Amino acid sequence: MKKTAAVFLLMCFVLCLAGCGINMFENADILRPPGVTGSNAGIRECIETSSDGSYVLKYPAHGEFRSAVITRDLNFDGVDECAAFFRPDTSDNIKVMIASLNGEVWQIDAEFEESFAQIDTVDFCDLNGDGTEELIVGWGGFNALPDKIAAYVMIDGEYKRLCTECVYDSFYCGRFTDNKFDSIVLLTLSGADNRANASLITMNDQRNDLKLASSVEMNSDVAAFDRVLYGYINKNKYGLAIDGHTSNGKYVTQVICCEGKTTIGMPYSEKCDFSVKCCDINRDGIIEIPTVNSLKTEEEYEVSDDVCFVTWSDVNLEKNTLNPKDHTVFCESGKWLYRVSEDFIDKNTVFPETDGGYGFYKWNSEAYVPKKGELLFVIKCFDELHEQNNDDGTEYEEIQSDGNLSYAVRIEGQSGISIEEIKKNFILPE
Numbered sequence: 001m002k003k004t005a006a007v008f009l010l011m012c013f014v015l016c017l018a019g020c021g022i023n024m025f026e027n028a029d030i031l032r033p034p035g036v037t038g039s040n041a042g043i044r045e046c047i048e049t050s051s052d053g054s055y056v057l058k059y060p061a062h063g064e065f066r067s068a069v070i071t072r073d074l075n076f077d078g079v080d081e082c083a084a085f086f087r088p089d090t091s092d093n094i095k096v097m098i099a100s101l102n103g104e105v106w107q108i109d110a111e112f113e114e115s116f117a118q119i120d121t122v123d124f125c126d127l128n129g130d131g132t133e134e135l136i137v138g139w140g141g142f143n144a145l146p147d148k149i150a151a152y153v154m155i156d157g158e159y160k161r162l163c164t165e166c167v168y169d170s171f172y173c174g175r176f177t178d179n180k181f182d183s184i185v186l187l188t189l190s191g192a193d194n195r196a197n198a199s200l201i202t203m204n205d206q207r208n209d210l211k212l213a214s215s216v217e218m219n220s221d222v223a224a225f226d227r228v229l230y231g232y233i234n235k236n237k238y239g240l241a242i243d244g245h246t247s248n249g250k251y252v253t254q255v256i257c258c259e260g261k262t263t264i265g266m267p268y269s270e271k272c273d274f275s276v277k278c279c280d281i282n283r284d285g286i287i288e289i290p291t292v293n294s295l296k297t298e299e300e301y302e303v304s305d306d307v308c309f310v311t312w313s314d315v316n317l318e319k320n321t322l323n324p325k326d327h328t329v330f331c332e333s334g335k336w337l338y339r340v341s342e343d344f345i346d347k348n349t350v351f352p353e354t355d356g357g358y359g360f361y362k363w364n365s366e367a368y369v370p371k372k373g374e375l376l377f378v379i380k381c382f383d384e385l386h387e388q389n390n391d392d393g394t395e396y397e398e399i400q401s402d403g404n405l406s407y408a409v410r411i412e413g414q415s416g417i418s419i420e421e422i423k424k425n426f427i428l429p430e
Helices: 002-019 024-031 038-050 419-425
Strands: 055-057 069-072 081-088 094-102 105-114 118-125 134-140 146-155 158-164 170-174 183-188 197-203 210-217 222-232 238-246 251-259 263-272 289-293 307-316 321-331 336-339 348-352 358-364 371-383 397-401 405-411
Touching: 038 069, 038 081, 038 094, 038 105, 081 118, 094 134, 105 146, 105 158, 118 170, 134 170, 146 183, 158 210, 170 222, 183 238, 183 251, 197 263, 210 263, 222 251, 251 289, 263 289, 289 321, 336 371, 336 419, 348 371, 397 419, 405 419
Parallel strands: none
Antiparallel strands: 055 081, 069 081, 081 094, 094 105, 118 134, 134 146, 146 158, 170 183, 183 197, 197 210, 222 238, 238 251, 251 263, 289 307, 307 321, 321 336, 348 358, 358 371, 371 405, 397 405
């Protein structure tokens, strides 16, 4: 009887998990973190030594590095070092352990205790230019702004903890300045106790501590950052392209970069009604910035709030202007782009069709009242399982699929446009 009851309870538990959509194996690293078994089993022994045997692993809440145990070649000698985060059962503090291989044996190089409630973000960069990456950790409390950035830096053969008091909403490491080593940019939204700004954190001249090198005010209306891209913003300069939105539904693009070794600036900021985001649209290795214009419409129609003409540009830092590089149509509801020529906005337009697609038309500007002319093709988004045809039997041909949605086109016979041309110009942003 007891055995039957136990089996019944087990079955209920399994069904409960299935009903909640939980996959136990998705969280396997919580039970057995990567890098502490097999050839790296010595890492676990170091953690047990550091914690007196009993501990709870602590995981970063955000960022690229989300493991409690991170192995990485910090000094680029072909052998991984290790950073581990855990809370010993005998303490309320989170412990940071840095370890390395001595021959085939893992050894503890440094240990630090932090009195914060959680790890926000972990990253790595070479702050002092010694050719070795430093461990960078953003620390924070629950339900509050992350509090401090700490860098664990090798100075005179020993790890030191360096800290800045600046608060932030997100931070990014990279080659921002004209120095030949990395620095950190902190982004902060406007709040009750602080203004929206970007702050540049570097090593001091003696390279033995962190300092706030400079800061610049950002758009105070931005309520959240939607995406931040680090990369070239022109052929010589790294920076951040920051897309965000305001509380009233507007979208804001801002660009942050540095001048010289210590000065951070914002060469560009723009607000619009569309959620189109910065990207390397033409694959030239430089982040392009979108600016939006309305498409032509007939007198009886309002300007579309779902499709627009986008000019993609890089930044001319000397003149604080934009250099146009490419042009697309952007569809807000479908989140697709279609590459067009620079004069498309004067010679063509896009209108919603009765079947839910968007028709690309020639624009007749010579008519007494300018209006749309010949229909060229229609782009429509389908559910992946939906048959791609209309009730009238006209068929669409698939351009691209993202696994859930199928993007398809219906080409008018007289347009002279090929399916290959459509596929070449159609873009699903990453």
